[in-house]
Amino acid sequence: MTLKTKLSNLVSDFRQWRSANYTKEQIAENSCDDPSFPAWQAIEDVFEESINSVNFSTLDKDDLKHLLYLIARNWDIGSLLNWYNDNLPFHCLQNDLTEDNLLILAKAAAETEGEEYVDAKSTIAACFKKLGTLSSSAENVLLQLYYQDHEYTKRQALLSLGYFRYANITSLLEKSWMIDDQWHKISCLHIINDYLKDDALLMEYINKATIEDGDELMHYIEKLRSEKKDQ
Numbered sequence: 001m002t003l004k005t006k007l008s009n010l011v012s013d014f015r016q017w018r019s020a021n022y023t024k025e026q027i028a029e030n031s032c033d034d035p036s037f038p039a040w041q042a043i044e045d046v047f048e049e050s051i052n053s054v055n056f057s058t059l060d061k062d063d064l065k066h067l068l069y070l071i072a073r074n075w076d077i078g079s080l081l082n083w084y085n086d087n088l089p090f091h092c093l094q095n096d097l098t099e100d101n102l103l104i105l106a107k108a109a110a111e112t113e114g115e116e117y118v119d120a121k122s123t124i125a126a127c128f129k130k131l132g133t134l135s136s137s138a139e140n141v142l143l144q145l146y147y148q149d150h151e152y153t154k155r156q157a158l159l160s161l162g163y164f165r166y167a168n169i170t171s172l173l174e175k176s177w178m179i180d181d182q183w184h185k186i187s188c189l190h191i192i193n194d195y196l197k198d199d200a201l202l203m204e205y206i207n208k209a210t211i212e213d214g215d216e217l218m219h220y221i222e223k224l225r226s227e228k229k230d231q
Helices: 003-021 024-028 040-053 061-073 099-111 115-130 136-146 151-163 169-177 182-196 199-211 215-230
Strands: none
Touching: 003 040, 003 061, 040 061, 061 099, 061 115, 099 115, 099 136, 115 136, 115 151, 136 151, 151 169, 151 182, 169 182, 169 199, 182 199, 182 215, 199 215
């Protein structure tokens, strides 16, 4: 059986399992308990095979969409793409993902529409922090992901760009600060404090936050103020 057929069959099996266990509304909202899918080992085996045997540039649009679909279902397990920890390899399998293959996946993600793919977009955007440096190609695809409508994808792309001190990061921070989401604002402060290490800019944004709502945002600001006092 070819890799193409294996990927297609796995996605078909996953869709059938979702249809059998969840309502159309839950599927449309992408609110299924995907980790309870019983055949994760088969997915991990095929993902490993794809990394071992092919350059993703040889995959067609359907193959890449199938990979994205499976990555999206796996986002909160993290066994296909280990996006939780910046210091660990791309995934928990035997071999690692190459930067070229990551870029191909990311470009495909940026160009693929549909709620069922959004968790792949944010996961892939977060994985860029595992690279040693940010190439112009990587920077461009992260910007594509940043300008997606989905807030969490935008946030993860912003964090990766901030991690590498993208040249126009302050402009993106200004755009992101206008988003009405306390976690997005916390990410802006995190970038300024931990990646840019710009105390003057940090105080500017802390002062902006005095008119904002959100308990978690206020707690984070208190933590930052306390740390600065102790330095």
